[in-house]
Amino acid sequence: MDRSAVATALSALLKGVRYRAPSTSGRVMDLPGHYAGLVRIGRETLALTTDGVGSKLLLALEMDRWEEVGEDVVAVNVNDLSAVGARPAALLDYVACRAPESAIFAAIGRGLDRGLRKARCSLLGGETAVVPDLVQALDLSGAALGFFPGRRRPVTGRDIHPGDLVVGLPSSGFHANGYTLVRRLLETHGVGLAERITGERAPLGRLLLTPTRIYTAAVEAVVESGMAVGLAHISGGGVRNLVRLNPRVEFCLDSLPPPQGVFQWVSALSELPPSELYQTFNMGIGFVLVVRPRFETSVLDLLARTGEPRARIIGQIRKGQGVRLPHEGVRYTSY
Amino acid sequence: MDRSAVATALSALLKGVRYRAPSTSGRVMDLPGHYAGLVRIGRETLALTTDGVGSKLLLALEMDRWEEVGEDVVAVNVNDLSAVGARPAALLDYVACRAPESAIFAAIGRGLDRGLRKARCSLLGGETAVVPDLVQALDLSGAALGFFPGRRRPVTGRDIHPGDLVVGLPSSGFHANGYTLVRRLLETHGVGLAERITGERAPLGRLLLTPTRIYTAAVEAVVESGMAVGLAHISGGGVRNLVRLNPRVEFCLDSLPPPQGVFQWVSALSELPPSELYQTFNMGIGFVLVVRPRFETSVLDLLARTGEPRARIIGQIRKGQGVRLPHEGVRYTSY
Numbered sequence: 001m002d003r004s005a006v007a008t009a010l011s012a013l014l015k016g017v018r019y020r021a022p023s024t025s026g027r028v029m030d031l032p033g034h035y036a037g038l039v040r041i042g043r044e045t046l047a048l049t050t051d052g053v054g055s056k057l058l059l060a061l062e063m064d065r066w067e068e069v070g071e072d073v074v075a076v077n078v079n080d081l082s083a084v085g086a087r088p089a090a091l092l093d094y095v096a097c098r099a100p101e102s103a104i105f106a107a108i109g110r111g112l113d114r115g116l117r118k119a120r121c122s123l124l125g126g127e128t129a130v131v132p133d134l135v136q137a138l139d140l141s142g143a144a145l146g147f148f149p150g151r152r153r154p155v156t157g158r159d160i161h162p163g164d165l166v167v168g169l170p171s172s173g174f175h176a177n178g179y180t181l182v183r184r185l186l187e188t189h190g191v192g193l194a195e196r197i198t199g200e201r202a203p204l205g206r207l208l209l210t211p212t213r214i215y216t217a218a219v220e221a222v223v224e225s226g227m228a229v230g231l232a233h234i235s236g237g238g239v240r241n242l243v244r245l246n247p248r249v250e251f252c253l254d255s256l257p258p259p260q261g262v263f264q265w266v267s268a269l270s271e272l273p274p275s276e277l278y279q280t281f282n283m284g285i286g287f288v289l290v291v292r293p294r295f296e297t298s299v300l301d302l303l304a305r306t307g308e309p310r311a312r313i314i315g316q317i318r319k320g321q322g323v324r325l326p327h328e329g330v331r332y333t334s335y
Numbered sequence: 336m337d338r339s340a341v342a343t344a345l346s347a348l349l350k351g352v353r354y355r356a357p358s359t360s361g362r363v364m365d366l367p368g369h370y371a372g373l374v375r376i377g378r379e380t381l382a383l384t385t386d387g388v389g390s391k392l393l394l395a396l397e398m399d400r401w402e403e404v405g406e407d408v409v410a411v412n413v414n415d416l417s418a419v420g421a422r423p424a425a426l427l428d429y430v431a432c433r434a435p436e437s438a439i440f441a442a443i444g445r446g447l448d449r450g451l452r453k454a455r456c457s458l459l460g461g462e463t464a465v466v467p468d469l470v471q472a473l474d475l476s477g478a479a480l481g482f483f484p485g486r487r488r489p490v491t492g493r494d495i496h497p498g499d500l501v502v503g504l505p506s507s508g509f510h511a512n513g514y515t516l517v518r519r520l521l522e523t524h525g526v527g528l529a530e531r532i533t534g535e536r537a538p539l540g541r542l543l544l545t546p547t548r549i550y551t552a553a554v555e556a557v558v559e560s561g562m563a564v565g566l567a568h569i570s571g572g573g574v575r576n577l578v579r580l581n582p583r584v585e586f587c588l589d590s591l592p593p594p595q596g597v598f599q600w601v602s603a604l605s606e607l608p609p610s611e612l613y614q615t616f617n618m619g620i621g622f623v624l625v626v627r628p629r630f631e632t633s634v635l636d637l638l639a640r641t642g643e644p645r646a647r648i649i650g651q652i653r654k655g656q657g658v659r660l661p662h663e664g665v666r667y668t669s670y
Contacts, residue, residue, distance in 0.1 A: 006463055009435030013428075013461075016405075016444025021457040026424035026482065028457045037459030039425050041482045042379045048480055050427040050462045058468055070351075089361035090374045092385040093348075094429065096474050100344030109351025122356040122363045124372030127385045127476065128345055133393055133518075135470050139431050141462065143478035145383055147361065147376045183468075 003237070031156060033244050033335065035083035035233055036146065038154060045148050047086035051076040051235075052094075052141030055179040059208055061137045063193060066104050068209045069140055070111020071118075072176050075212035076235065077144035078119040079287065082219040083233040085155030086146030090124035091116065096131055097138040108140065111211070118214040155223060157230035157245025157290070160317055164229060164290050166242075166251060167299060168314035171286030173262055175212035177236045178281045182208065185269050197265040207262050215287045221306040222289055227299050230290030234282040242288060242323050243335040250320030254327065255313055257284050274328035285314060338572070366491060368579050368670065370418035370568055371481065373489060380483050382421035386411040386570075387429075387476030390514040394543055396472045398528060401439050403544040404475055405446020407511050410547035411570065412479035413454040414622065417554040418568040420490030421481030425459035426451065431466055432473040439473065446546070453549040490558060492565035492580025492625070495652055499564060499625050501577075501586060502634060503649035506621030508597055510547035512571045513616045517543065520604050532600045542597050550622045556641040557624055562634050565625030569617040577623060577658050578670040585655030589662065590648055592619050609663035620649060 020028065029038040029045070036049035053060075053072045060069045078088040093112060095105070105128075116123060121144070148154065174182065185191070193205030200207055215233075222228050230245045242251040259267055263283050270277070277283060291299045296313065303311035322333035355363065364373040364380070371384035388395075388407045395404045413423040428447060430440070440463075451458060456479070483489065509517065520526070528540030535542055550568075557563050565580045577586040594602055598618050605612070612618060626634045631648065638646035657668035 006435045006465060009437045009440040010461075010463055012437040012441040013430075013444035013447070013463075016441055016446075017448045017451065017458050019448050019451045019457070021424070021451070021455045024484070025422060025455045025457065026480075028425070028459060037425065037427070039457070039459055039480070041381070041424060042377075044377045044379045046376070046381070046480065048425055048427055048459050048478075050429050050460060050478055052429065052431065052462060052464045054464050055466050055469065057466075087360060089356070089376060090363070090372065090383055092372070092383055092478050094385050094387065094476050094478075095348075096387065096431070096470075096476070100341045102344045102347040105344040106347040106351055109348035111351075112348070113352045113354050116352065116354045116356070120356045120360045122354070122360065122374070123352050124363060124374055124383050125385060126345075126348075127387060128341055128348075129387045129389050129474075129476070130341055131390050131392075131474065133471060134390065134474050135431075136468060139464075139466070139469050139474060141429050141431070141464070141476075143383075143385055143427050143429075145361075145374070145381065145480065149359070 035080040036086065045154065047081050047084050047146040049077055049080040050143040051080060052139065053176050055183065056176050057138060057140060058183060059179065063205050063209060065209055066107035067111040068211045070108035071115040071211035073140050073142045074112055074115025074119055075214045076176050077142050078121055078214060078216055079233040081144055081146035082215050083231045085152065085223045085231060087149055087220060088119045088121035088144055088146050088216060090122050090145045092124060092143045093126035094141045095138065096129040096135045098132040098135060100128060100130055115214060119216040152223065155228050155231050159229045160246045160249055160290050162249060162317050162319045163293055164317040165293050165296055165313050166253065166315040167289040167291060167311055168285035169215055169218065169287040169308050170310045171282045171284055172213040173207060173210040175282055175286055181280060182266065189269055200261050213286050218303050218306040218308040221302050222299060225302060227291045227295045228289050232288040234286050234288060237335060238279045238281055238283065239323050240279050240332045240335050243332060247321060250318040251315060251323045252318045253315035253325050255315055256325065259283055275330045278325060278330055279332065290317065370415040371421065380489065382416050382419050382481040384412055384415040385478040386415060388511050390518065391511050392473060392475060393518060394514065398540050398544060400544055401442035402446040403546045405443035406450040406546035408475050408477045409447055409450025409454055410549045411511050412477050413456055413549060413551055414568040416479055416481035417550050418566045420487065420558045420566060422484055422555060423454045423456035423479055423481050423551060425457050425480045427459060427478045428461035429476045430473065431464040431470045433467040433470060435463060435465055450549060454551040487558065490563050490566050495565045495581045495584055495625050497584060497652050497654045498628055499652040500628050500631055500648050501588065501650040502624040502626060502646055503620035504550055504553065504622040504643050505645045506617045506619055507548040508542055508545040510617055510621055516615055517601065524604055535596050548621050553638050553641040553643040556637050557634060560637060562626045562630045563624050567623040569621050569623060572670060573614045573616055573618065574658050575614050575667045575670050578667060582656060585653040586650060586658045587653045588650035588660050590650055591660065594618055610665045613660060613665055614667065625652065
């Protein structure tokens, strides 16, 4: 996907939307470029986000396996809520399809259920559009509502300071990003989904379909503890996403884990330079937390107890701007 | 669209979703089969809904006009919020496209703006998915969040009694329903979008693209006044939608306006019986309110002052079940 073409089209759309509702319709809180929109209604601050599974769906189609993408649609939305420190409350699903096939819908339902359990989130509704002339197979997206229980406040990244530590949580694979490139690679190099790659037992197709990891439990624990000053879901755009948190510091990622499994495979097959790889794929880190250095031990302990024993320090905050990967010779200054 | 095939697939999906989150994640309120899901967070009750523009988008594509469907995506969602008595607060848009074309996105943005103004609702976010192998042209959907200001409570239809009056608000055309059939008719009968139909000045294509009417202002006024005991957005399924409000009374629609304009045209061209027409199209009534008979004059006065001077009594509630159109010889007993 050409990121700049999307950005241009999106800014054309947003240029047209000039209206801001009066406060009697809820108070929108400015959080430009962030993962979720915030609106204040009565005494509650609510977070809303929408995201879809994208071209990973074409792999689901090819393998006729739909449970994984059902879980993905929960994951991509609730992880965006976690990235502002909100607790997921409710999900809506949207399915646009050529024809409503019950077997596919049942599998998607089972996948939604798995995701909702992990995120402790309820399905509050959905829409099924049968539009055979519009979609080629099936498009699956969703929207999610989150909130800030008790006295919790949104975590925006504004309070990130030089000296803070960057904690990385492992991803479960490509999550739901980079699949346009992955599919092109499979085709160009004639690689089949039944093949096996170095260091992995499962066939490639199954690895590629692995659902996006859901970070709700671990992030909820850290946010409740008050230790997080920054949170990022490493989705489309890879570690460039960190720039969204705070443009006035440098995220120096000098302790990234070496790419393994599908990341090693995609690196070798694509022959892309690190600057491309790290802005297309999560490269093994699916969620990032920023904490004060004094919390190093306690945050890693807490993460280990809440399902993230492989959380690790991947870098630190320095004076400067953007995201720097010193060992890879990569620097991003914008999202 | 085959409504029963969709219902079967949807129930297969929902069968898989067994999980209900604990109340620490918000309390889901049961409102089965209704227009929006409700969840209680802190002291606020929130309404969430999702809907798309559907196959009307293919007309937008053919005419290369996108502002109208931009307004539609607001309308279909906020009207569903109005149908539970919620005030719209925030909208999210979701665009899935083959390529991000700025001119199209700009037009959609202008349409969103028009809709948001009418609904007094803010755009809180969105997602653009570029998925050339998934969608043929462009799919546009959205999700919306509403709330219940002050002491307002959801209007569910449970308190509808025999003797209550059914008030109809005029639609602006087909809104966003029935377009699969309309497109088939155009093709079968070789009717062009530039043709003119009886009683209308604008060419057919423009009539067909007319955005869905937004009822927010009028419905907000009636709900605030406390006069509404039932509300219905006449969308997919036509007047069958009324069954969703209350299955223990009969909605006797004995004063429906005679079909005019595009409704007269589709009736003549399709040669469909009324039972089909009234469950495929809104047939001129886009939103329904149910009120006690003593409010007849005051509710029509209030509607006239809030943008709905053509509101009219279209029937009354009787003992029985389902929806009956005595003059058309039509009876629906389920949604």
